[in-house]
Amino acid sequence: MIRVFENCSLRERNSFxxxxxxxxxxxxxxxxxxLKIFRGGGPGPWYVLGGGNNILxxxxxxxxxxxxxxxxxxxxxxxGDRVEVRAEAGTEWDELVAWAVREGLWGIENLSLIPGTVGAAPVQNIxxxxxxxxxxxxxxxxxxxxxxxxxxxxxxxxGFGYRESVFKHALRGRAVITAVTFSLSRTPRPRVDYGDLARETERLGGPTLRNIREAVCAIRRSKLPDPAAMGNAGSFFRNPTVDRSVAEELRARYPDMPVYPAEEEGKIKLAAxxxxxxxxxxxxxxxxVGVHDRQALVLVxxxxxxGGEVLDLAREVQRAVRERFGVEIDMEVNIL
Incomplete structure (x- = not known):
C-alpha cells in the first residue's frame, strides 16, 4: 500500500x-x-529518502x-560455505548485520552499527x-x-569505489533500489587488523563473529555521538586520495600523519x-553547530x-584543511 504525506515534516526523518x-x-x-508511481505519470522531481542518515x-x-x-x-x-541473503531496501542496515552474526554468517560484521538502510548501502559503498x-x-x-x-x-x-558507486553517477536520479542480495560465508574470515579493532576484539576473548561485532559497536559508541541526543550524520567528510608524491611531501612535514593504500595506482589515502x-x-x-570533540569527521x-548553518561550518572546515595542508576534503553527506 502506498502511503501519501502532503506538506510532510522532515525533522524526525533526518538524523541531523x-x-x-x-x-x-x-x-x-x-x-x-x-512501478505504479512511475508508470502513472511519475512523481515529478523526486529524491529517495531512506533512513535520513546521510543527508542534510x-x-x-x-x-x-x-x-x-x-x-x-x-x-x-x-x-558450499556460501549463503546468499536478500534484504529489502527499507531494512535497517544494522538489523541485517545483527541477523548475519546470529546466523553465523561472515562478511559484514565489521560494518556493525553503521546507521541507515540496506537500500543506501550500495549507493555509498559503505x-x-x-x-x-x-x-x-x-x-x-x-x-x-x-x-x-x-x-x-x-x-x-x-561501479564500486571508495564511497562511490554507479548509483551516485550514471544512475543518479534514474534508479530506485528496492532490495540487495549479499553473498556471505559460513567459513570464519576475521579481519581485525585495522585501527583499535584487534585490541578490542582480543579484550573480548578473540576474533569470533560476536566478539568482532561487539568490538566494532563499542569503538563506534565511544567515538560517535548518538543522533538521538545530538543531531549528526556520522562522517561528514570523505578521506581524500592524493598522488603518492603529495603524500610523501606531507609525511616529510608531518611524520605522524596517517596514510593508507588507495585503490588507484599511484594514489595514497589520507585521514581527513x-x-x-x-x-x-x-x-x-x-x-x-560544531565539530564533535571526539571525532573530527562528525559535524553536530x-x-x-x-541546514545552512551546518553547511557553513562544513565549508569552514574545508577551508581550514585547505589552508593548512593544501588538500581538498569532499563532503560525504548528500546536500538537498
Whole structure:
C-alpha cells in the first residue's frame, strides 16, 4: 500500500534533526507499488529518502520524497560455505548485520552499527574497519525510471569505489533500489587488523563473529555521538586520495600523519579526521553547530540549527584543511 504525506515534516526523518518540509512524501513497500508511481505519470522531481542518515536538508523540498518501507531478510541460495541473503531496501542496515552474526554468517560484521538502510548501502559503498560492502554484494534490484521496469544489476556492474558507486553517477536520479542480495560465508574470515579493532576484539576473548561485532559497536559508541541526543550524520567528510608524491611531501612535514593504500595506482589515502584535528577544528563550536570533540569527521547540531548553518561550518572546515595542508576534503553527506 502506498502511503501519501502532503506538506510532510522532515525533522524526525533526518538524523541531523533539521526542520524542513517536503511538498509530498510517498512510502511504498513493494516493487509493484513503486512501478505504479512511475508508470502513472511519475512523481515529478523526486529524491529517495531512506533512513535520513546521510543527508542534510538546507531548506524545504518542493518535490516528492520516495521512502522505501519494505523490510525483510531471507536466505535465497546456499552452495558450499556460501549463503546468499536478500534484504529489502527499507531494512535497517544494522538489523541485517545483527541477523548475519546470529546466523553465523561472515562478511559484514565489521560494518556493525553503521546507521541507515540496506537500500543506501550500495549507493555509498559503505565501509569501516578495513571492509567495504561491495565485497559482499551479489546483486542490486532496482526500478529503472527510464524504462519503468525492474532491473537486477550484478555487483560487478555497480561501479564500486571508495564511497562511490554507479548509483551516485550514471544512475543518479534514474534508479530506485528496492532490495540487495549479499553473498556471505559460513567459513570464519576475521579481519581485525585495522585501527583499535584487534585490541578490542582480543579484550573480548578473540576474533569470533560476536566478539568482532561487539568490538566494532563499542569503538563506534565511544567515538560517535548518538543522533538521538545530538543531531549528526556520522562522517561528514570523505578521506581524500592524493598522488603518492603529495603524500610523501606531507609525511616529510608531518611524520605522524596517517596514510593508507588507495585503490588507484599511484594514489595514497589520507585521514581527513586527523587533518581536521591538526587544522584546529576538532571540538570547534560555532553557535548552534560544531565539530564533535571526539571525532573530527562528525559535524553536530547542538540544538535548533538550520541546514545552512551546518553547511557553513562544513565549508569552514574545508577551508581550514585547505589552508593548512593544501588538500581538498569532499563532503560525504548528500546536500538537498
Amino acid at each position: 534533526g533539521i526542520e524542513g518540509r517536503a511538498a509530498r512524501l510517498l512510502e511504498f513497500e513493494h516493487a509493484d507499488e513503486l 536538508f538546507t531548506g524545504d523540498y518542493a518535490g516528492t520524497l520516495l521512502h522505501p518501507a519494505g523490510r525483510g531478510i531471507r536466505v535465497t541460495a546456499e552452495a 565501509g569501516a574497519y578495513g571492509c567495504e560492502v561491495k565485497e559482499t554484494i551479489r546483486s542490486v534490484e532496482m526500478c529503472s525510471t527510464d524504462t519503468c521496469n525492474m532491473v537486477i544489476l550484478n555487483g560487478e556492474h555497480c 579526521g586527523w587533518m581536521i584535528d591538526r587544522a584546529g577544528m576538532k571540538g570547534h563550536i560555532d553557535g548552534r 547540531n547542538r540544538g535548533g540549527a538550520t
